[in-house]
Amino acid sequence: MSSTTPIWLITGASSGLGRALAEAVLARGWRAAITARRPEALSDLTAEHGDRALALALDVTDSRSVASAVHDAETHFGAIDVLVNNAGYGYLSSIEEGEDADIRAQFETNVFGLIDVTKRVLPGMRSRRRGHIFNLSSLGGLVAFAATGYYHATKFAVEALSESLSHEVKPLGIEVTILEPGAFRTDWAGRSMVESKTVIDDYADTSGKRRQTTRSASGKQPGDPARAATAIISAFEAEEPPLRLLLGAPALKIARDRLDALRANFDAWAETTLSADFPS
DSSP states (O other): OOOSSOEEEESSTTSHHHHHHHHHHHHTTOEEEEEESSGGGGHHHHHHHGGGEEEEEOOTTOHHHHHHHHHHHHHHHSOOOEEEEOOOOOEEBOTTTOOHHHHHHHHIIIIIIHHHHHHHHHHHHHHHTOEEEEEEOOGGGTOOOTTBHHHHHHHHHHHHHHHHHHHHHGGGTEEEEEEEEOSBSSSTTTTTOEEOSOOOGGGIIIIIHHHHHHHHHTTOOSBOHHHHHHHHHHHHHSSSOOSEEEESHHHHHHHHHHHHHHHHHHHHTHHHHHTTSOOO
């Protein structure tokens, strides 16, 4: 990034990783439009950092809110150099227990909101031929477990969208990095978590058990949001930023195990796979 004082736009900056990243960016003397559905939750950062911090109301599921926030950020700072699509939340439910309104709301925030914000920011980045987009996926964008299938579906979507986007915008000077945190000590498994009211006894030993372990782990996760923020800034400052950045030791281990399992599956069925082509 050529700018010595880059301008960031961070969604979901009121808590968790978004908050930690906002603090780290501003501590470096950089500028940031920090957004939340309730911008008053960011008043301490604007008080501390003055005009370098712009708190904006942003509901990523409301297109008018997205358009207004991006417009105000670009008007105030003149540009957006770095976009962090951080806003999102989890949903605990087996696939069968999932309730339609909650499922659609999950996709509206985690996928369609991310798309909307990205499309609003891209024209400015394209015109300047520079920028960096960080999209919050998850370790759960690489591997899926019981009870979080709909959340995984949103994050698998973020992975695919981001990878395609990277091919499209890298020739225009814009980088894309997919962030894949494991379990971090944020509100994700606590007050931010949504859980289906429908409970089916047959899933007690699968999704039911994982619901319990997920809730009980809240506040005890190994991941440190402040250290994750430092890692993200390292990726931003890298000469060749990564397409994917795993965050935390559990994420690295589970992702490597996932690669091994995929290769074993592919190799075991290679003969059947090859038999599906027309004869050579």
